Amino acid sequence: MPLSKAREMMNEALKLAQAAAAQGEVPVGAIVVKDGVIIGRGANRPLEHHDPTAHAEILAIRAAAAHLGNDRLTGCDLWVTLEPCAMCAGAIAHSRIARLYYGAEDPKGGAVAHGPRLFEQPTVHHRPEIYSGISADESAELLQAFFKDRR
Amino acid sequence: MPLSKAREMMNEALKLAQAAAAQGEVPVGAIVVKDGVIIGRGANRPLEHHDPTAHAEILAIRAAAAHLGNDRLTGCDLWVTLEPCAMCAGAIAHSRIARLYYGAEDPKGGAVAHGPRLFEQPTVHHRPEIYSGISADESAELLQAFFKDRR
Numbered sequence: 365m366p367l368s369k370a371r372e373m374m375n376e377a378l379k380l381a382q383a384a385a386a387q388g389e390v391p392v393g394a395i396v397v398k399d400g401v402i403i404g405r406g407a408n409r410p411l412e413h414h415d416p417t418a419h420a421e422i423l424a425i426r427a428a429a430a431h432l433g434n435d436r437l438t439g440c441d442l443w444v445t446l447e448p449c450a451m452c453a454g455a456i457a458h459s460r461i462a463r464l465y466y467g468a469e470d471p472k473g474g475a476v477a478h479g480p481r482l483f484e485q486p487t488v489h490h491r492p493e494i495y496s497g498i499s500a501d502e503s504a505e506l507l508q509a510f511f512k513d514r515r
Numbered sequence: 516m517p518l519s520k521a522r523e524m525m526n527e528a529l530k531l532a533q534a535a536a537a538q539g540e541v542p543v544g545a546i547v548v549k550d551g552v553i554i555g556r557g558a559n560r561p562l563e564h565h566d567p568t569a570h571a572e573i574l575a576i577r578a579a580a581a582h583l584g585n586d587r588l589t590g591c592d593l594w595v596t597l598e599p600c601a602m603c604a605g606a607i608a609h610s611r612i613a614r615l616y617y618g619a620e621d622p623k624g625g626a627v628a629h630g631p632r633l634f635e636q637p638t639v640h641h642r643p644e645i646y647s648g649i650s651a652d653e654s655a656e657l658l659q660a661f662f663k664d665r666r
Contacts, residue, residue, distance in 0.1 A: 410586040415577050416610035417568065418586075426566050435561040435569075450633055451609060454602025454626070459567035472638060475605070479638035480631035482601055487623060487630035 373397065373443050374467060374499040380407040380420060381445045381506050387412055391506040394420035394444035396428035396437060396461075403440070404428030420444060421452035425459050436460045445503040447474035447496070453482040457490045464492040467503035524548065524594050525618060525650040531558040531571060532596045532657050538563055542657040545571035545595035547579035547588060547612070554591070555579030571595060572603035576610050587611045596654040598625035598647070604633040608641045615643040618654035 373395070380393025384407040396404035406423030410416050421444050428437055441463040442456060447470040456464060466476070475482045476494060483491045524546070531544025535558040547555035557574030561567050572595050580586055592614040593607060598621040607615060617627070626633045627645060634642045 410609070414580050414584050414586050416580055416586045416588070417573055417577055417606050422568055426568055429565050429567055433565050435565050435567045437567070449605055449609075450601050450626075450631070451605025452602075454600055454605060455568050458561070458600075458602060473640070475601075475631075480601070480626075480633060480636050482631060485631050489624070 370465065370495075370498050373441075374445070374465065374503075376402060376405075377420075377443045377445050377467070378499060378502055378506070380405055381503065384408040384420065385506060385510050391510050392420040392444065392446045394424040394442060396424045397441045397443065398428070398432075398437075398439060403431045417451065419449065419452050421448055422455055425455055425461070429459065438462065441465060442492075443498075445499070446470050446507070447476050447478065449473045450475035450480055450482060456492060457482070457488055460490050461492050463495070465495045465498055467496075467498055468500045468507065469496065521616065521646075521649050524592075525596070525616065525654075527553060527556075528571075528594045528596050528618070529650060529653055529657070531556055532654065535559040535571070536657060536661050542661050543571040543595065543597045545575040545593060547575045548592045548594065549579070549583075549588075549590060554582045568602065570600065570603050572599055573606055576606055576612070580610065589613065592616060593643075594649075596650070597621050597658070598627050598629065600624050601626035601631055601633060607643060608633070608639055611641050612643045614646070616646045616649055618647075618649055619651045619658065620647065 381391040385391035392408040404424040404427035406420040445467040532542040536542035543559040555575040555578035557571040
């Protein structure tokens, strides 16, 4: 995939991250794509939904699975602005997402390239292809601005 | 807590595991308890809900958080018949569950005493008190019977 196309896809996730920030939520956004079409969107919403599991990735995965009428997202891609946490990485494995594209690294909460490195665990049931660093600056800037405003 | 009381609580989760099996789902059940009152129930339902995140723990946590109108389950206990996976252990950390009680061990999919051992990771944001082995035989028998029937 050309970088321009990858940035275009990640831009859709960044719009959802901006929407999360506008609601006072940590700005993370995610989309699930199948055959080039967005079939699930998620903007981080734990506070508004009163739901600790309402991370962008979980919401996008649930929407995509509901759309397909299937608990497996075989052949689908997940685009997310921030490195997924353990909960979301686990959901990615359960849903059989084929390719994971993420933006900024998350050394404190991430579970893909940091912490438990879930997809490197011998017991993981499914390991997607992983591409990182796409529009990472834009994603990190959104997060930094959000936390700066809250201080 | 006396063992008889612990088995009584786990029995409520086992009933939900049986309900999951009756629907053709892997038999795992979970409850969230606050001040001795059950405020969230979950029976494993990924197939029926077309939702890869619909594990018993996630459903119980989401129900409890909706009940409290809060994304944090401070002071709450989670009782689940099987050792949680990485997704569910991550959700337990996000929800700030105070005490985790589980039944059978899950060497293949578990992420508490096996695999990534999520609560032993230095980057984990919250670590509950953990008690295991409660009614473990009943829980394991349900799972064994379920998988034997499907062969």
